[in-house]
Amino acid sequence: MVTIYVYILDTLADWELGYVISELNSGRFFKKGEQRVSLKTVSYAKEPIKTMGGMTIVPDCLIDDIVVSETSTLLLPGADTWNDPKHGAIIEKASEFLSLGAMVGAICGATVALANFGILNNRPHTSNGPGFLEMFSPGYKGQSFYIDKPSVADNNLFTASSTGALLWAKQIIEHLGVFQSNTLESWYAYFSTGKPEHFFALMQTLPSSNAN
Template identity: 75%
Template sequence: MFTIYVYVLDTLADWELGYVTAELNSGRFFRKGAQRVSLKTVSDSRETVTTMGGLTIMPDCLIDEMVADETSMLILPGANTWSSPRHGAVIEKAGEFLSAGAAVCAICGATTALAGCGLLDQRPHTSNGPGFLDMFSPGYKGQRFYVDQPSVADHNLITAGCAGALLWARQIIEYLDVFQSDTLEAWYEYFRTGKHEYFYALMKTLPCDSDTAS
């Protein structure tokens, strides 16, 4: 079973997580035989956090309770509060995840925290545009590895800018290998374009007894 740790912090950007958490939690489009996935919210304390959309989240576990191995993934969403020193512990844990072969997936403001600790200095990555990490992460030295794309996957590191949530979700799902390739392609194209033919193509990739109307 994969364990997906979702770091939660005040001002979390709700929309950046929607595609990926919904699909991983529901499993509605999972291929037959795919490993089960367990999602756990994690934070630096047991206190509730309030998202940018005003939702309240009670963390499931603490940072030091996370297990880093090849069946673990840490998802770091964007937020306006990443500059707070209190998030240093989860970025240190992110480094442990990467070293252990576990996946780290960061989007928007979370990429500034990774950049500030040198975790993007030697690996292909992206963020909110060229120059963004220089502006918000003074210690950043990974400019030559920056890729100007909505989302970039480099083995067990997947980064995205604030407008790259859909592609980021696709790359995370692909990394976990829980969709058939044709299901993933049709799913992505439907949400990317809104064209009905991709919805019907998606339905055709699924078992007849799947409940996928939502």
């Protein structure tokens, strides 16, 4: 069973997680016979958090409850509160994930948290545009590895800008291998263009049990 841990913190940017967690949790476009994943929200404390959009989320578990394995994934959303030292524990956990070969996805403000920890100093990554990481992470040394794209996949690390949520989701789903390749391409084409022909192409790629 693949476990997706989603870190939650106050001012979490709701839209950045929407595509990836809805598809992974629902499994509605998974290929035939693909096992559903277990999605768990995790935080530094048991208290509920309030997202940027005003939603209240109660964490399923704490950082100490995370089981780090090759079949685990850690998703780190953007937020305005990443500079709080209490979030250091989840970045240390992210480093463990990466060292083991497990997947870590970080978007928007979460990329600053990785940069502060030195994780982006020697591997390809992106963020909210050139100069953004230098502005918010004085110790950042990864300029030569920065790629100015909405989302960048580097083995088991997936980084994205605040506008890269859709491509980020596509790359994460592709890495997990839970969609057929033609399903994923049609899914991405539909949500990036809105053209109805891509929706019908998407439906044609699905097993009949998923298309109801």
